[in-house]
Amino acid sequence: MNTFSNAFRAEVVRMARKELKPELQGMRKAITGHRSEIAALKREVKALTSQLKATQRQVKAMDAHKAKVIAEKPTPKKSKQIQFDAQVLIEKRAALGLTQKQMAQLVGASSLSVYKWETGHVHPRAAQLERIAEVLKLGKRKVQALLNPQ
16 A cells, blocks of 8 residues: 555645646746846846936036135235136026126126136236126026116
């Protein structure tokens, strides 16, 4: 009887394996597909994370650059000296949608002077620096009001 039970058990195990084999094949294929999808998603997340970090570094650099645009430093005479940065003037003029001629009107200088300031050929004088600093603080509506008095 022992031989019969061993043979019967072996046959049941064989039949169970035979029945489960197609289902297991489908599951294995699905698992392989899922693993490759997960790997692709991980690569995409890694790429997007690196892009995000690069963009954040650029934003921080831009903010730092704009923050030091008009740094005022006290001098021994107790007056304030304004630092000039041509790139900030260019960016502000572009943000306001102004031409060099219109910027010159606001600052009280010639359009050639504004061109030379922006290209870095000439540094504005102290009186002009004060006017430039005032213009850089203005918004679009105020600028349009100053250019088009009615």
